[in-house]
Amino acid sequence: MSAVTPPRTAPARRGTPTGPTDGVRRTPAARRSRRAEAAFGYAMIGLAGAAILLFTIGPILASFGLSFFAWDIITPRRFVGLDNYAAIGGDQRVVHSFGVTAVLAFSIVLLQVAIGLFLALLVDQRRRASTKAVFRTVFYLPLLASTAAVSIFMTYMFNERFGVVNYYLRLLGSSGVPWLTSDAGAVVTIVFVAVWQSVGFTFVLFVAALAGLPRDVMEAAEIDGAGPVRSLLRIKLPLISPTVFFACVIGLINAMQLFDQAFIMTKGGPGTATTTITMVIYQTAFQNLQFGYGSAISMVLFAALIALTGLQFTLSRRLVFYS
C-alpha cells in the first residue's frame, strides 16, 4: 500500500488526459505557469488557425457560396441556384480541360515517382555521406527555383527555331521538333518541365525512406542470397510503400492544379492541347468575369481531388505495407 494517500478527486472523465501529475494538487504558482503555457499554446494555434481560416478555409467557403451566384464583379451578384453546376457538364471546354489535366497529372506523377525512386536508389548505393549530400542538393535545387522563371527559361530552351534543344537535335541531323507548337510536343514539354522541377521532392523523400530501412532485414536478405532486383521488389519497395503512397497523393494533388508552366509556356495551346482546368478557372473568372461559374468549376475540381485522394487511400489498403 502506498504511504501517501491520494487526494479525493472526481473520477477522470473519458478523454481526460492522464499523466504523472494527474491527481496532484498544484501550487497557485504552478497553476498560473501552466495556464500561461496553455494560453501561449492556444495563442499560437489561434494565429495559425486565423491564417488558415483567412487564406484557405475562408476563400474555399466564399468560393463555394459564390458558385451559386452569377457575378461579374461589377454589377450586383444574382442568385442562380445550381445553374452554374448544371452548365459544367455541357461545357466542352471544361470537360476537355479535365481530360488534359488528367493526362498531364498522371504522366507527371508517374514520372516523378519513377525517376525520383530511380535516382534515390542510385544515390543510396553511394557509401560516402558527402557524395550523397551533393546529389541531394543538386537534384533538389530546381525545386527552389521560381516556376515562372523556370517556365520562361524553358520556353527559350524549347523554341522551335532558336532553342538550345533543337540546336543540338539539328547537329544530330534532326530537322527540329515543334516542342511548344504541336499538340504532342507541348504536352511532352510541359510534362518534362514539371517533372524536371519537382522530381527533387520525391527524390529526397525516397532517399530518406531508403536510409531508414532496417539494416538487419537488408542484411538477412543479402545472406539469404537475394539479388539487387529481388531485394528491391520484395523488400525495399514494400518497406517504403508508405512513402511512395505519400509521394503519389501529394504529387497528384499538385499536378492536378498545374497552371504556371502551361500558362507561361504555351498559354494553353496549341489550341487547347495544354489548357488545364486551373487555366479554364482563371480564364472564366478573371478574364471572362464569370466569377460564379469559375467558382463552381473550382468546386468541382476540389471535389475531384478529394475523390481521387479517397480512391488512393482505398487502394493503399491493398498496396501499402505499414510495418
Add this chain to the structure above:
Amino acid sequence: MPLPPLSRRSLLRAGGVGLALAATTALASCAPPSDPKALKIAFFGDQSGADELRARLEEPVRALDPTIRLEINATPGTDWNEFFAKLLTQIAAGSRPDIVSVATEGVQLMAGRGLAAPLDEYVTRDLAELQDYFDDVSPALVEAMMYDGSLFLLPLDYNAGNMYYSPLLFEQAGLDLPAPDWTVDDFYDAGRALARIPDINAYDWVVRLWGSWTSFLYANDGNLLAEGRAPGGQWLWDAAYAGNPAAAGRGGGWAWGDPIANSPAAVEALELMIELRREGIAPSPDVGGGQTSQALFAAGRVGMSVGGGFWAGGLHNAGMAPGSFDVQYFPRWKSQRHLFGTAGYSILETSDKKDLAWEVIKRLTFPDAFDVLFPGNVTTPARQSLSTAKRYETTGPEHWDVFSSTLTEFPETAPIPAPIYFNALSTALNQRTTEAIATGDARAALDGLQIDLETAAGAVA
C-alpha cells in the same frame, strides 16, 4: 489579487473569440479606406515606370490642386488583356483608382460595363480649350474612344500595324526595299528570298489581336466581327470637327456586330499564315506581348515583322542603330487597310474626384505632356504635329512618317475589334490561331472560333 482559475473550456472559448476577432480585423483591413487627398491613377506597366511618371506629373497636378497627393500604382502585364484582368480584380477587391490607362482593347469593356465615366459634358464645356487638340488628332482615333454616342477617353497615342523590315537582310537577299504600294505578293516573294538566309526568320509574327494575322485579315477587307457604327456622336463631330472631311460619316463609336470569324476573307488570311510556316518563311508564332519577336528583330534575325511606332524606341533601346531597321506601310491585298490601337486615360465612374481627374486628363493632352508620358519614342503621338523628323532623328526609322501618315493615307484604317467581351475574344483568338498553325486546318479552327465568339457574345447579351 489572484486570477480565478482558467478552465480548458474558457481558454478554448477565449481562443475562439480571439480568432474571430483576428479574422474580422484582418478582413476589415482588406478594404482600404478612401483617401480624400489622393488622386489615384492605375498605370499599365511596372512600378518604376509609374514612379517616373509620378515624378513628372506631380508638379502639374500640384498646380491644379496643391492639397492633392498623386498616387500612381502600376499593374504589369504582357498585354492589355492581362492588364484589364488584373485591374478588374483590383476594382472588385475595393481598390478604386480615379484615373485608369485604357487602350482600345478595354474601351467598350469599361464603358459598356459602366466602369468608365463619359467625358461628354467636360468636353463640351471646355471645347475652346481643347480645340487645338482636336485639330491635331485624327477623328479616327477619337471615334475609337467612343461607345454608344459618348466619348470616354481622349486618345494620347496610337499604333497602326505597319511592316518593319531589316534593310541589311533585304540587301543580303538581293531584294529592293519595299515600296509604299507594295502588295502581299511582293511580301511573299520577299519572304521566300529572305528564307534562304540561314538562321533567320524571314517573317516573324505574334498570336494576338493587334498586328497578328489580323493585319492580313484587315488588308483582305475582313474582320472577326461585323463592323458597324453606333448612332450618335454628332455633338462632338459637329462641334470639334466641323468642316473636317475626315470626320464625315462617323458615328457614336464602333458597334461590333455578329461574329464573322469564319468568313472567306478570314480563312484566306489564316491560310496564308499556315502557308508561310509550311514554306519556312515564318516560324510557329509565340502567343502574347511580342517581346521575343522584338528581341529577335533587334538581334538581326528577323527580316520582316508587323510593328507600330512603339517598335522604334524599343529597337533603338535594344541597341539597333538608325539605318539597321526601317518601316513601310502594311502591304496591299484586297485593300491596304491597316488596323490600329489607341490609348488614353479614363475616369472611373466611382471616382469622387471626377472634376480634378478631368483637369489632369485635359492637361495630358497638351503638346508638352506627351514626352512626359512616353519618353523615348515608345509609341506614336496622337497629335500629328508631334510626329516630326526631329523626334525620330536619334532612334530612326528613316521612314518614320509612315507612322503618322497611315491614318491619312488609308482612311479606311480601323481599330482592332474590341467589343465588351474583349477578354473572351482575345483568349479564343489565341487558342484557335495556335490550333490552326498546329493542325494546318484554318477552316476548322475558324469554325471553332466562330462558335467561341457566338458563345461569348451570347453570354454578354
